[in-house]
Amino acid sequence: MEWRDQGILLNVRRHGETAAIIEVFTEGHGRHAGVVRGGTSRKIAPILQPGAQLDVAWRARLEDHIGTYQVEPLRSRAAAAMSGRLALAGLNAVTGLLAFCLPEREAHPALYRKSEQVLDLLGQDEIWPLAYLNWEMALLEEMGFGLDLSACAVTGTTEGLAYVSPKSGRAVSQASAGEWADRLMPLPPCLRGDGPAPDAEVLEALRVTGYFLEQRLAPELGHKPLPDARGRFVDAFTRTL
Secondary structure: OEEEEEEEEEEEEEEOOOEEEEEEEEOOOEEEEEEEOOOOOOOOHHHOOOOOEEEEEEEOOOOOOOOEEEEEEEEOOHHHHOOOHHHHHHHHHHHHHHHHHOOEOOOOHHHHHHHHHHHOOOOOOOOHHHHHHHHHHHHHHHOOOOOEEEEEOOOOOOOOEEEEOOOOOEEEEHHHHHHHHHHOEEOOHHHHOOOOOOHHHHHHHHHHHHHHHHHHHHHHHOOOOOOHHHHHHHHHHHHOO
């Protein structure tokens, strides 16, 4: 069994004396692990940095074996990630959530392309938080927990949408909320792609996506709490306000 693809390196762990096990998110083969022989060497280790874009060739005797990778660097995102605290925290949040959420060996090409795009914006702190928010929305959608903010869940109106239902993930209008308003979540306009999306509003929107990641997606996956990297990114972003 063998195949070749391109992908985003999610994580690396040492394996034996000189090898490493890596997980790569590829367009055609999803989140896929493999052994890199000599992965801890001075030649290869600098290539194996989370977020790196790699050309990978995977081979195994049987399909269900972990297999081995041959890797070639396409581009490193290390310089962009090290350009500031927000960029580094953002890279770790993206790679951490992908490793946390994605099932093994299941292709998600649309999410792969969005992940590649958001990582290529690292270091552009003026636009990156909103790009990251849109990526989290795409992640929720891909995992089956997308938010439906197109119309009010109660009346169907598209006017005066002000809240998100924590149960359904659907929008609710100001007029329809009534006495239930204090049980609903605020709906920042940037979640619907409206308005200039100032940073304070993006942060409020991240609280909404964070709720659905933590309270809806994570339990469904049978996982423990979300990766700490996601919280560290939100903290780093908060400190910039």
